[in-house]
Amino acid sequence: MPTVTSPEQLFEHELKDIYYAEQTLTKVLPKLAEEASDGELSRAFTSHLRQTEKHVTNLEKVFTKIGKRAQATPCPGIEGIKKEHDEFVQENTTSAKMLDAFLTGAAARAEHYEIAAYTGLVSQARALGERDAVVLLQENLKQEKEALKKVETISKRLLKDASNGTSSKARSSRTRSRSTARS
Ligand SMILES: [Fe+2]
Numbered sequence: 001m002p003t004v005t006s007p008e009q010l011f012e013h014e015l016k017d018i019y020y021a022e023q024t025l026t027k028v029l030p031k032l033a034e035e036a037s038d039g040e041l042s043r044a045f046t047s048h049l050r051q052t053e054k055h056v057t058n059l060e061k062v063f064t065k066i067g068k069r070a071q072a073t074p075c076p077g078i079e080g081i082k083k084e085h086d087e088f089v090q091e092n093t094t095s096a097k098m099l100d101a102f103l104t105g106a107a108a109r110a111e112h113y114e115i116a117a118y119t120g121l122v123s124q125a126r127a128l129g130e131r132d133a134v135v136l137l138q139e140n141l142k143q144e145k146e147a148l149k150k151v152e153t154i155s156k157r158l159l160k161d162a163s164n165g166t167s168s169k170a171r172s173s174r175t176r177s178r179s180t181a182r183s
């Protein structure tokens, strides 16, 4: 059992936890992009996937800065958010619009989790005087906040469209982008 009796050890523990979460998200985000019917939502997942891959490498740099090997510790928090999504999809028959709206909520939960983790990590790195780590972790934190804002904006539009009984504009834009990709 690892010993955590110093701020350095706690920082390392927290790093391993978010490292696991980020690696998990690199596998989850392509699936979410595929599940989403709304073009803007699907593209938001794909673009956040690229950012998430960068988050993983930024974390590896932080491990190097503190002279530790990059290592992941299973993170029950992100597993729980993932499980909630998987169970909803398995257990419910959904319309495309309601699945999209659900996905925005699932994504927002993950972003909130990451924001909490990085906010804590930035404070810890600052207290430890790890200035390079602060910069790298802040970069990740900033992108998580932007991703949350994006998904919240999409959520509002989807729910507004759903209550108006129309989201055809969004769907036709996705059809267009897919046919462009194929040609
Ligand atoms: Fe991330």
Ligand SMILES: [Fe+2]
Binding pocket: 048, 052, 110, 111, 114, 143, 144, 147
């Ligand atoms: Fe994220």
